[in-house]
Each structure stands twice: as structure tokens, then as C-alpha cells.
Amino acid sequence: MKHLIWLVIGMAAFSACSPRAYSPQRTFEASALRSDFELMRKGLETSHPGLYWYTPKPRLDSAFDATAARLDHPLTELEFRKLLDPLVELIHCGHTTVRGSRGFEHWRKRHKPQDFPLTVFEHKGKIFVASNFSDEPGIRKGQEVVRIDGHDALSVYESLKGIVISDGYNQTFKTTTILNNFPTYYRYWYGEKERYEVVVVDSLHEEQTFRLRWKKEQKAAKAVTPAAVTPVPGQVRPPATVPVVRSLGNRNIHLAFSPADSSIAILDINTFGDGSYRKWYRRVFREIERKKVTHLVIDLRNNGGGKVAASNLLMRYLMDQPFQAYQSVESLPYPSPMTRYISERIGRDIMIAMIARKLPEGRRAIRSATRIQKPVKKYGFRGDVYLLTNGGSFSASSITAANLQFWKRAVVVGRETGGGRNGCSAWSIPYLTLPQTRVRVRLPLFKTLTAVTDPNVGHGVIPDHQVVFTAQDIMGNQDPDLQRIYELVRGSRVVKD
Structure with missing residues (x-):
């Protein structure tokens, strides 16, 4: 009987620690967030060999201090990561990124996200449809996108570029990554919705509003997560002009x-x-x-x-x-x-x-x-x-x-x-795992x-x-x-x- 009791206790403990017990709504106290943040900062300062390669130490120190000051209330893991992303971008190292905890990744595999159903590209300060994966055939490639969920489309595009981390001051990595993975980045930064409201300009130069979702038979199977450094999966790559x-x-x-x-x-x-x-x-x-x-x-x-x-x-x-x-x-x-x-x-x-x-x-x-x-x-x-x-x-x-x-x-x-x-x-490039939230930071050595x-x-x-x-x-x-x-x-x- 005693062995049975210990077995039940052990199974309960294992269940509590398992990925299935993960909840994205769980919040972490400000003290836990500050503890993880200081550990991340110390890890970067003692182990990252290119920390000040592109951003001077005084500026980066100021950014660290400003971010730390915002950790004064409970946050979910996702909210914490979104606070870290702009800070880590200042390092300008494409191999240094913030990743979700393993618990989050296991949870995400069981709860498929509802990604934004369009890919887009920017041309001369305007945003256009590159591909349509939605259940609305009326959206055509090349149509101008004016607003997304009430936000100016160009502002959305620029904000997402701002969290893509490239080497140095490079911009082409950012634009290529957003071109290939806009659905994932939009859902990550602006939040997942059952349907997304999109305003486009039609052939008569009039605005049309659509509420879109992914077609059931379509899926963003190869889209990378916002924390990844390479835009290879889900690439938008044109075929050769001359047949090969x-x-x-x-x-x-x-x-x-x-x-x-x-x-x-x-x-x-x-x-x-x-x-x-x-x-x-x-x-x-x-x-x-x-x-x-x-x-x-x-x-x-x-x-x-x-x-x-x-x-x-x-x-x-x-x-x-x-x-x-x-x-x-x-x-x-x-x-x-x-x-x-x-x-x-x-x-x-x-x-x-x-x-x-x-x-x-x-x-x-x-x-x-x-x-x-x-x-x-x-x-x-x-x-x-x-x-x-x-x-x-x-x-x-x-x-x-x-x-x-x-x-x-x-x-x-x-x-x-x-x-x-x-x-x-x-x-x-190991992961630095923050002990309280289990958020991971890629740390090149x-x-x-x-x-x-x-x-x-x-x-x-x-x-x-x-x-x-x-x-x-x-x-x-x-x-x-x-x-x-x-x-x-x-x-x-x-x-x-």
C-alpha cells in the first residue's frame, strides 16, 4: 500500500512537471521575471563575444535598465518574451534570439495556431498581397493592403521588421524573413484571432473589407517561428526565368x-x-x-x-x-x-x-x-x-x-x-535557459x-x-x-x- 501511495504521488509530480501541464495564461511574479532578466543580462555580458560589436555598451546598458524597470507586474511567458525581443534586437546578432520554453513548444504542437492567412511584400511605401491562403478567393495577389485589424498596414510591416534580428545594420534579412513568414510573425506579435480583418484596395480603387482565416486544407506548415534565425523554411523563391x-x-x-x-x-x-x-x-x-x-x-x-x-x-x-x-x-x-x-x-x-x-x-x-x-x-x-x-x-x-x-x-x-x-x-550556440520562466535565449559563444x-x-x-x-x-x-x-x-x- 505504501508503495502504491508513493507511486501515485510520483505520477502526480511528473504530471505537474510535464508539458501537458503547461498553461499559456500562467503569469509569473515580477520578482521571478526580474531574477530571470538579471540572469539573462549576466549571461550575455559574460559569455557573448560580440555583445558590443554594433551597439556601444552605454547605450545597451541604458536599454537593459529601461527594460528592467518595466518588470514591475506579473506577465505571462509570451508577454515576457515580447518585452525581451526589442532589447535583444539591439545586439544586432542574428544568432542571438529569444525562444519559448520547451513547455510552450510542446503546448503549441498540440494547439495549432490560427496564423494570419496572407503573405505580403512592401513596394515604394505600400503593402501588397504576395500569397493568399485564406478562405476568401476575392483577395488577389498584387492587391494593396491598407489596414490589418485596424492598424495601418505599413506600420504593421515596419513593426514586425523591428523584431527580426539581423547581423549588424542589415535590412535584407529582415525584409526576406517578413516576406517568407509574415503570417507567423503577425500572429505572434499582434495576437491570434479566429478571423483577421483586412482592408484592401480593389480594381476600382475602392476599399474593401474582408474577415479572413486560413482555409482548412491550407496550413503554414513550414513557417518558422519568430525566434528562428533563418528564413529558409517557407521561402518565397521565384523559379528560373530560363528553364533548367x-x-x-x-x-x-x-x-x-x-x-x-x-x-x-x-x-x-x-x-x-x-x-x-x-x-x-x-x-x-x-x-x-x-x-x-x-x-x-x-x-x-x-x-x-x-x-x-x-x-x-x-x-x-x-x-x-x-x-x-x-x-x-x-x-x-x-x-x-x-x-x-x-x-x-x-x-x-x-x-x-x-x-x-x-x-x-x-x-x-x-x-x-x-x-x-x-x-x-x-x-x-x-x-x-x-x-x-x-x-x-x-x-x-x-x-x-x-x-x-x-x-x-x-x-x-x-x-x-x-x-x-x-x-x-x-x-x-547553446540555449541559456532562464530558471523561473524557462524561456530560452540562444547564446553564441x-x-x-x-x-x-x-x-x-x-x-x-x-x-x-x-x-x-x-x-x-x-x-x-x-x-x-x-x-x-x-x-x-x-x-x-x-x-x-
């Missing part, structure tokens, strides 16, 4: 050839996170050599990054001389007093001890990252290389573009990358500097040939980026000065 014939690859890495010009191959790499990259790189570049390709287009648009090793190997297939991809990869003193609050602590401690050399004052440096790398000889490509980039080119893909451009091995076409040209804070020696002006890789999408391009699913490359190939105007 797919040759080989998988859903993340695939090679295609243009029937209009047999000398051009297009290698589309959606992520550097594919575990089979070595196999596919070898197959792809062997096929490129077999087809005697002289112009290789590498599409890194909406590639949110991934494995450093995958990025480095791609560069080795393309480089024509030994090169250095990174100047330095260093951390603040590690371990720190905050280490016990980070995720996967034991494994991370072992990993850092193995790959990172200890420097004076306890800092760590990954020496292997700065070694000179040699080009791949067998199947290495030495022809003309063009890179397609946009605001969704982030982290490892931005670093790839930065190095290939810096070492004059590629012509970059498109829009500024979402990741920093000179580097970022990343490499090892290493400051990574690319080989680029130019002054850091807080932006991504600026293309050699910048291409601006018009409203007609977006609505007509055109791809002026690729069209520009065909023009460059035909004109033989490869920038290598």
Missing part, C-alpha cells in the same frame, strides 16, 4: 543545366546542414567536369547556413589557390559562472576542451579554423563562378560568399546577404572573423551586380537575378578586378 534541366542531387543540393546554354550549370544549395554533403559535392563536381561546364552558378539564396565543414569544402572545390577562410574564432572566458544554465553543458564542455585552445584570461580559440586550406584537385572547378545571394543568405552561406568575393573567385549577383560580411557570433580585412561597416556581402525585384517580378514569379547572370555570361563581363 535537373541533373542530379537531393532536396538540399542539386545540379541543373540550362538548355539555352550548355556551358552553364546551376548548383542550388538550400542549406549547409545536409549531412551527405561530401558525397553530393563529389558527384556534382564530377558531373560538371564531365559536361565541360565553363560557367557555374551557385544559388545560395535563402540558404540559412549550417555546417562550417560543408561551407569550407565547397570553397575548396572552387578556389584556385590556397586560402584562409577565417582570421580568428575566439570566445570570452569559458567556462563562466553562467555555464550551468546552458543546454547540453557536459557535451559542450568536452567539445570545447577538445577543439578550442585556452588563451590568457580563460578565453578560447579554435585554431583549426584559421589554418590555410588547399583547393580540391580532383574535380575542382576553375571556370567562372557566379553566386546568387539575397537577404536569406545567412551565417555559413554569407561567410562563403564573403570569402569567394574577397579572394576574387566569384562574381556575386542579387541582394546583400543577411549574414555579416566580416563575421558573426556563432560556431557553438565564439566571435568569428572571416578573411575579409576591409573595415566592418555592419553589413553583409554587397553584390558586384545588385538586382532589385520589382512588384511585377514578385507577382509574376520572375527571376531577374538569374536573368542578370545570363546577360553577364553572354557579355563576358566577369568582374575580377
